[in-house]
Amino acid sequence: MKRYVVFTLCLILLALIAACAVVGLGLFNVSARQGHLPGVYWILHTTYRNSVDLRAPSVDTVPDLTDEGLVQLGAGHYDSACVMCHGVPGQASSATVQHMVPMPPPIQGAVENWNPAELFWIVKNGVKMSGMPAWPTLERSDEVWPVVAFLNRVTEMDAAAYDAMLTQDATQQPGLASLQTYRQRCQVCHGPVGLGVEASYVPRLDLLNEAYIKASLLAYRSGERHSGIMQQVASLLSDEEIDTLAEVVGKISGRTAPAVPPTEGVDRSADLIAAGAKIAAGESEHRDVPACNACHGPYPVERSELFPALAGQHEGYILRQLELFKSDSRGGSERARLMHEVVPHLDKAQMQSLAAYYASLAPALDLP
Template sequence: MKHVLRTLAALAVFGAVAGAAVVGFGLYNVSGRQDHFPGVGWLLHTTFKQSVRLRAPDAAEVPQDIGNADRIRLGALHYQSACAFCHSVPGQPRSATARAMNPPPPHITEATADWEPQQMFWIVEQGVKMSGMPHWPADGRGDEIWSVVAYLNAVPDMTAQEQTQLTGGKSGAARCSACHGEGGKSVNSYVPRLDILTPDQITQALVQYRDGTRPSGIMQEAAAGLTDGQITRIAQNFGTAQADELQRQEVVAPDHAGARLALRGTAEVPACTACHGPARQADAPIAPVLAGQSRAYLESQLKLWRDGHRGGGARANLMTKAAQDLSDADIAALADWYAEQGTTPQGQ
């Protein structure tokens, strides 16, 4: 028995010395032109697949609106700018540079073939070590990740023509319009209208996205390369100077459950209309107009405020405190009512 133990100890010492030599003297060839030793690639890929399946969320967490066309389009537009360089899109080959990577990123139609939505969510959220696959750049933004997953889930049945219809080939200000609509009048229920926000509010948001103080994997990507001058021009193109007037418009459907909460608040939740309108009476600083924003967008933002994931400067603490006692039912009621108000600036 002692002989066996001495042999095992000697092998362990030899392995440690050999490993130190490989690391210390650079004996292992890390060239991307060289394949792994036989069996190593299979071992790593199998480990990857089993790791994802072990850690992915339960299938019950997949949103019921995973097939929503607006969600798919939003995910497609982000994928086009942030992911297509490596994985390409339906109907197009990967670039020569992507194919030269080791391991090469799979084409999107191959990458989505064997995964369930909850597993793709985990991959997009967490990334994959030693593969070039990054994690989602903003913590707590599962709402955004599910939009990307909605697109990925639709890819296996997607044609090249359908891909083009989703994303087109827009850039610059036109690229902003791809998500936010012409003139900021978004018709995508997961994207905010900009035409009812002030230029200052849009400027502040874009600067915060660019600096990372307001977390968003989608908007941080979009704003990262913007100069101050470009941000100013975008804000002037999409914003309105009529926010104060919009917030003082008359209230519609005051008997709505969301209206009662918005107008009166509770012992724990202040009245939303005091700052956001409509029927705003106070001379408080003008907060973003909520009337006319979509239900899905408002609901996602209120949950981010409540759960402490929203960020965005000094106002973040105030809004997090205001929303912290809202239940899911409260949020749904508020989102329903504000979305029904249908605010439109004059002349539009």
């Protein structure tokens, strides 16, 4: 019995020495030139497959992914954050990507064996030790769905269809047309005149002024405002680019554009608008809800440049932002704390009415 114990202890000691030699003396070859040993790839992939299967949400949680705007927003993010590894749909991977281990699969192959709920999990969480990154912020898994909507359609796309999706052909706003950074980095989602492509996610920029746009871009870049989509965009902007974008976008005259029609499927009845107008004017049943108009306008109320205008903003976007404030997931500039004193007292119906009210107003030219 004693001999067995000594023998086992010796074996453990030898194994430990071998492990230390591999780690300490660099015996394990980490070169990407040599793939995994036979069988290791199978073990890793089966573990990966089963791990995703176990953790992915149920397919019942998958929202409607057919909306064109949703697919386009997803394409815009893909082009900014994923294309360098997974390539343009229908095109071969770059020579460098082909030498990664594991090699990021070309996107049409990458989506083949997964359902939308599993794709959601993979894009949200990433894959350890493979290079596949997690979503930039834990607060915003809602934003992963537009990417899944794009992935859901990507097998039907060739390079030309992908390119067409990223290029907007509508007439340019004169101020924006001359700004290459806007055309190349913003237009795919915010549109040629600053009207977002997907109204519940992407805000109109043509209502906002220079100071607020700059504060927002800085808050995204530092991660204080949570959005995996805009954090990615802002992380690639220099201080000078932020200044120029804020200045040019803050000046566009699209503020005179009419109020936008209701987002499909969103109720904007006269009663709802009237209910929202009452709360916005400070006549809420709840004493602790201040007048939104006191900070947000519309004109001619005097307001700080750092309080965003809401008149004419998409109602889907306003509602989403209010819900994000309420669940403490929006983040924002330093002044966002003001909103945290407002939202706890608002319920979903009140938020809907406020969104309908502001969206029904014509954008107000209340800036110098």
